[in-house]
Amino acid sequence: MKSVIIASTSTIHGSGYLEYLLETLEEHFKAVDEILFIPYARPGGISYDEYTKIVKKVFKKINKTVVGVQEFENAPNAILNAKGIFTGGGNTFVLVNQLYKKKILEPLKTAIKNGTPYLxxxxxxxxxxxxxxxxxxxxxxxxxxxxxxxIVPFNINPHYLDPVKISKHMGETRETRIKEFHQFNTQPVIGIREGSWIEIKNTSITLKGDLCARIFEYNKLPYEIETNSDLLFLK
Incomplete structure (x- = not known):
């Protein structure tokens, strides 16, 4: 049974790292005592070990041990044998580059599909x-x-931002960028605002958190969906 939390962010304004999610994570990882952390995204160029230390400190609050994948000689085996897995934020290009280099993208997909809790x-x-x-x-x-x-049948845009009417910023909005994406691609995109997340339990996919999300479908006008909405229609 798949058990996945796909969060827009690790930190919301006025809150510590993962603080807003801790209660949810305690339930999500309740059956495991150790979480394998994938630090490859390296926000700000932080080292893998430094990043892992931050995560260890937070998960200690809910009595979970954290070990970094960089500590294993055989990363694919570490993924397949993990009790729980967390992949942190940072730069997606850097993260995906390492997932391919270390040959752990497919093992990660297998682990998640086999029911390893993933954040x-x-x-x-x-x-x-x-x-x-x-x-x-x-x-x-x-x-x-x-x-x-x-893992989901659509694309994700975390940290989704709405246009600010009084802003003097003249660059493209997130909505503009996603419209550009749909000039060349047809899969749906969900813009997840800060503090919201997607929860997968077996075959269900549900929007969670306090905020609505913005949905972009090919050749359709974007629209809002309420929290607790079922996202299975986005296929």
């Missing part, structure tokens, strides 16, 4: 979609492929 935030959420093409990140490295896990 992704930001870049770690991007990889749950069909491709990483709707990331907000700069392409600072070139992965072997933009194809990702395909």
């Amino acid at each position: 992704g935030t930001s870049a770690g959420s991007n990889i749950c979609g069909l491709t990483m093409n709707t990331t907000n990140d700069m392409p600072i490295v070139y992965p072997r492929s933009f194809k990702t896990l395909g």
Whole structure:
């Protein structure tokens, strides 16, 4: 039975790292005592070990041990034998590049499909979609492929931002970027706002959190869906 949390972000305004999700994570990982952390996205270029230390400190609050995948000589086996898995945020290009280099994309997909509880935030959420093409990140490295896990039948845009009417910013909005994506691709995209997440339990896919999400479908006007909505229609 699949058990997945796909969160827009690790940190919301005025809250500590993963603090807003801790109660949910305690339930999500209740059957495991150890979580394998994938730190490859490296926000701000932080080292794998430094990133893992941050995560260890947080999960200690709910009595979970964390070990970084970088500590294993055989990363694919570590993924397949993990009790629970967390992929943190950072740069999606850097993350996907390493997943292919370390040959753990397919083992990760297998582990999730076999029921290993999975948490992704930001870049770690991007990889749950069909491709990483709707990331907000700069392409600072070139992965072997933009194809990702395909755990959900759509693409994800974490940290989704609405246009601010009084802003003097003249660049493209997130909505504009996703419309550009749909000039060349047909899969749906869900824009997840800060503090919201997608929860997968076996075959159900549900929007969670306090905020609505924005849905973009090919050749359709974008629209809003309420929290607790079923997302299975996005196929």
